Amino acid sequence: QSALTQPASVSGSPGQSITISCTGTSSDVGSYNLVSWYQQHPVKAPKLMIYEVSKRPSGVSDRFSGSKSGNTASLTISGLQAEDEADYYCCAYAGGSTPYVFGTGTKVTVL
Amino acid sequence: QVQLQESGPGLVKPSETLSLTCTVSGGSMTTYNWNWIRQPPGKGLEWIGYFYYSGGTNYNPSLKSRVTISVDMSQNQFSLKLSSVTAADTAVYYCARATDNFDYWGQGTLVTVSS
Numbered sequence: 560q561s562a563l564t565q566p567a568s569v570s571g572s573p574g575q576s577i578t579i580s581c582t583g584t585s586s587d588v589g590s591y592n593l594v595s596w597y598q599q600h601p602v603k604a605p606k607l608m609i610y611e612v613s614k615r616p617s618g619v620s621d622r623f624s625g626s627k628s629g630n631t632a633s634l635t636i637s638g639l640q641a642e643d644e645a646d647y648y649c650c651a652y653a654g655g656s657t658p659y660v661f662g663t664g665t666k667v668t669v670l
Numbered sequence: 671q672v673q674l675q676e677s678g679p680g681l682v683k684p685s686e687t688l689s690l691t692c693t694v695s696g697g698s699m700t701t702y703n704w705n706w707i708r709q710p711p712g713k714g715l716e717w718i719g720y721f722y723y724s725g726g727t728n729y730n731p732s733l734k735s736r737v738t739i740s741v742d743m744s745q746n747q748f749s750l751k752l753s754s755v756t757a758a759d760t761a762v763y764y765c766a767r768a769t770d771n772f773d774y775w776g777q778g779t780l781v782t783v784s785s
Contacts, residue, residue: 562714595771597715604764604778605715610771648715652770656731659705659717659768 563588563649563662570668576637579665581649582630587660589630593652596625596634600645608647609634636667644669672697674765674776682759682783688752692765692776699723699743705768706739706750708761709778716761720768721748755783 564582571577581588581596588594592612597605607616609625612632622637632651636643649662678690692704706718719729721739729737733752741748752759760783766772 591770593770597772604775605772606775607771607773610773616773650715650771656728657717658720658728659772661715661717664714 560587560653560657560660563651563660565647565649565662565665567663568666568668570670571636571639572670573639573641575639576635577639577667579634579636579647579649579667581632581634581651581662583632583651583660584630587630587651587653588627588632590653591651592627594625594627594632595650595652596623596632597648597650598643598645599648605648639669641669643667672767672774674767674774676763676765676776676779678779678781680780680782682755682781683785684756684783685754688750688755688759688763688781688783690750690763690765690779690781692748692750694746694748694767697767699741699746699748702767702769703728704739704741704748705766705772707764707766707772708759709764710758710761718750718752718763757783759783 596609599605612627613625703720703722705720736753738751762778764778765776767774
């Protein structure tokens with residue numbers, strides 16, 4: 560199972576919206592509505608931001624939203640803030656012998 | 671609030687076995703699967719495997735021949751053993767609770783493989 564493809568970097572100015580894509584295949588992203596997104600600040604553990612494509616855990620800002628179309632999932636951050644600067648990873652639950660497949664990661668820079 | 675904490679040696683010699691333990695507090699180990707995930711310095715996340723509370727395991731095929739994950743429910747702990755390590759196994763190792771997503775993570779522990 561290959562890693563899901565994400566852009567290496569995305570940037571935006573404070574207050575803007577940015578979208579990070581996560582492209583897989585019909586065997587992972589396209590199979591189930593079980594894509595999750597994680598935010599990772601330097602030397603910190605990843606934090607769950609979105610699960611099951613578009614659901615937000617309690618405590619996560621509603622500036623974060625998720626969607627999926629076919630084999631591509633997306634994370635949108637609206638009203639970009641300095642604290643959003645971090646690495647973001649998608650993950651698809653695919654079941655089988657490799658149930659979890661992570662994306663390659665995207666570095667978000669707030670200009 | 672569920673908390674996970676990794677523990678184990680930070681330095682392992684090449685060809686030896688890496689051993690880590692994750693202690694779970696604030697919740698039961700039933701219902702979920704209990705995972706190990708690693709992140710080489712400057713690189714992305716790699717799922718290693720999990721132990722399911724009913725007793726099953728599932729390992730990343732790329733590591734399967736070298737990985738064992740076991741659990742001690744009485745101690746609320748689960749463990750990772752990775753044999754025949756090389757420098758390529760140097761990484762921050764995380765333990766995490768999961769269903770279809772990883773909702774709780776440990777802080778991670780850096781394991782360096784070096785003589």
